[in-house]
Amino acid sequence: MVCFHGYGADASDLAPLADEVPVSRPVRWIFPDAPFKLGPFMPGRMWFPVDEETLRQSQILGKPWDLSGVRPAGLDEAQKLAREFLDSLETAPNRLVLGGFSQGSMLAVELTLRAPEPPLGLFILSGNLVDEPSMKELAPARAGTPFFQSHGRMDPLLGYEGAQKLEAALKAAGLVGELYAFAGGHAVPAEAALRLGHFLDGLFGAFH
Numbered sequence: 262m263v264c265f266h267g268y269g270a271d272a273s274d275l276a277p278l279a280d281e282v283p284v285s286r287p288v289r290w291i292f293p294d295a296p297f298k299l300g301p302f303m304p305g306r307m308w309f310p311v312d313e314e315t316l317r318q319s320q321i322l323g324k325p326w327d328l329s330g331v332r333p334a335g336l337d338e339a340q341k342l343a344r345e346f347l348d349s350l351e352t353a354p355n356r357l358v359l360g361g362f363s364q365g366s367m368l369a370v371e372l373t374l375r376a377p378e379p380p381l382g383l384f385i386l387s388g389n390l391v392d393e394p395s396m397k398e399l400a401p402a403r404a405g406t407p408f409f410q411s412h413g414r415m416d417p418l419l420g421y422e423g424a425q426k427l428e429a430a431l432k433a434a435g436l437v438g439e440l441y442a443f444a445g446g447h448a449v450p451a452e453a454a455l456r457l458g459h460f461l462d463g464l465f466g467a468f469h
Contacts, residue, residue, distance in 0.1 A: 262289065262461075263350075263357060265360070265362075266292065267363030267387075268307050268363060270306070271294055272293060278449070281451070283455060283458035288465075296339075297309075308339040309333055309335030310335050312334075325416075326423075329391065330393060332391070336368075339371075340372060343372055344376070355379075355381050356381060358381050358382045360383060361386065362386040362387055362388075363386070363387050363419065363447065370385060371391070374395070374402075379403050382461070384408065384410070385427065386411055386449050387411070387416060387419060388410070388419070388424065388427060389420070389427055393426075400435075404434060406436045407436070407437050407464060408436050410427065410438060410441065412442060413443055413445040419447065424442075427440075428440040441453060
């Protein structure tokens with residue numbers, strides 16, 4: 262289980278999931294740190310930069326931040342570094358589950374689409390559709406890959422509509438999963454953790 266944290270956090274942010282997500286068999290959770298700091302004297306980390314001005318304007322206008330039509334600067338480099346990290350684990354792709362929260366989930370989707378072989382499964386916590394043209398091009402090669410997705414209907418940062426677009430794009434390409442919507446914001450509530458555990462049990466049961 263490789264779980265990538267969100268923008269401005271670090272590896273410790275999602276570590277509690279190892280105890281909060283109920284899985285019926287022993288699972289090794291891995292929480293890598295993003296390679297880049299937010300800036301001097303700032304504790305948070307990031308997988309790739311965020312266009313702060315575009316984000317600020319979206320918040321001022323009260324509109325969700327839409328990444329479906331853009332490929333964020335730095336995403337290619339983030340994918341390359343994360344791929345090197347996954348390779349260093351020396352674990353067969355079909356024994357890996359990739360996922361993350363927010364920006365980390367975007368990276369997990371990117372890795373799933375571009376890996377030589379698909380992972381056992383994918384989980385997306387408060388993620389959104391990024392670079393839709395690449396999604397349409399690459400995702401069909403991942404048909405049949407299971408995914409779990411959760412998102413708050415009142416998420417002020419990454420809108421629920423973007424999560425719906427992501428679910429639709431994944432399903433249209435043949436990936437198998439569902440979006441769990443909850444009454445909340447940019448978070449991982451207890452019910453989402455419980456449903457993620459059920460998803461993982463199904464994956465591991467199918468593997469064995």
